Amino acid sequence: MALKASVDIVRVISEYVRLRKAGVNYVGLCPFHAENSPSFHVHQARQFYHCFGCNAVGDVFKFVQSIERITFPESLKLLAEKYGIPLTESNFKGGLDSAARERLTLLDINQNATKVFKHQLRNSNEGKQALKYLQERGLTEETIEKFDIGYSPGSFNTIVRQLSEQFPLDLLLKSGLILASESDSRYYDRFRRRIIFPIQNESGKIIAFGGRILGEGQPKYLNSPETVLYSKSRTLYGLNQARGTIRREDFAILVEGYMDCIALHQSGVTNAVASCGTSLTEWQAKLLSRFSEKIVVNFDPDSAGAAATLRSLNIFLESNFKIKALVLPGGADPDSFVKKNGAQEYRCLVEKAPSYFDYLLDRAHQENDLKTVEGKIAAVNMMLPCLLRIANRIERAELIARLSQFLGIEESILREELKNANQNREKPVITRSRIKKELKPSEKYLLKAILENDPTAGEMLRKLSISQDYIGLQSENIFREIITMYQEEGEISLKVLHEKLQSDIDKDFLNQALFTELDPEQALRCLEGIQRQKTEQEIVLLQEKIKQAELSQDFELLVSLHSRKSELKRMMAG
Structure with missing residues (x-):
């Protein structure tokens, strides 16, 4: 077949899969099943592909059929149009089957409907009001034309009248553009008094429409129903216009709505796509991964946008994206x-955007009172599902450590909860009983000695006030209140201290100290233990700074940090 000889399978598949050369062939992640290691091979010399993971195999036509979900004759037509190759009747071997004919007719209906909508925008009185609205929103003539934006007037049968002479009513119904009245035999338009945004697939074919109400009315946005051409969960608005830039810049920006996407493209940010009112799906993530596996999620900052962001992060994590x-x-x-x-x-903001994990930590801090047990529980239960989706064990371990430090929850608790959830295939959930934390012995003993009015309590508080060795300890807030109270009142009132502590965790720490057993020898050593604990914490922090200095190759800082670390170790040894 002349068409097959004129089309290179590597060039075609590279439009959908990121391939790398491996010997004489090419490999990539299979687009037909989920995988982390490439098992999809393309043989350029023999012009066929084979996946060793799911056993998908075929030539260039079979690939296009499978990836686009179209029939064989449609794959011929698509490739011929894309690569400018004349198509003769002999290519079809008897013509299109009924399914292919229906799909091509529906595409033709959508193309003609787009022309009607664009004409209405420019020429009808209602359309001119819609055009004025778009211009007030800052859209240029070039942008309106680029995205084929149109208008459907308020009359109930504009599309019915314009297209019913060209196309049978049953196919107009299947296109989703018209509806049948339940009360009589009339037909009416689905979209009325709406600005129309044609929705293209990644090949540029118009497969559906989105309509925004002009003025007041509900729903504000209305999309085409599911059809043989259009699956909402498998489509991203603007991808056809964005795909080239996404490949070149190696990342995409995901926004919520049509206008967000269009405004970014108009400004020159042409790697933006929109989910358009639907929660991100695995199919949409897989669609994006054909062009890049790096994503910046930029949804609206309201509660609905925040919830959609969280859902999207989980989907992208499962698909192994690098996410901001x-x-x-x-x-x-x-x-x-x-x-x-x-x-x-x-x-600039996109460049500086935080990683998904830093974003989640910031949300956990803003949305929860992390001084309370309940706040910590809510925060950790928001974070754990994301951690569960991280396939790389080293990355997961590092993030568990960060979450543990951020929330003050033992790493072992987080690791155990994730392990149980993974084994039982359940959503990880931390309960109040699991999050309870044990105060370190040296802190308990020192608090116990001070609160029981040990003869040396005043001297210990004076030393702590000067050295501030309590700063950074689990019981820092308790010591701060005790020192302030002793300096102002000359004594410690347990009742007043309990009232001053705001955090449930601090109150629990105080109770742990009060109910611990203490002997005189322990009381004498507890201040020394606190100082040692403080030194150990400083060494841990220094080690983190040393790692950062090594990465940035700041050798002067490295010398200073190592010197301080050696000094602290000598103090502990002496």
């Missing part, structure tokens, strides 16, 4: 921000 999460300042959405501040400022 961007929250724009001042509660702005991408559309309003880029119009006010420009593309350069937006790009």
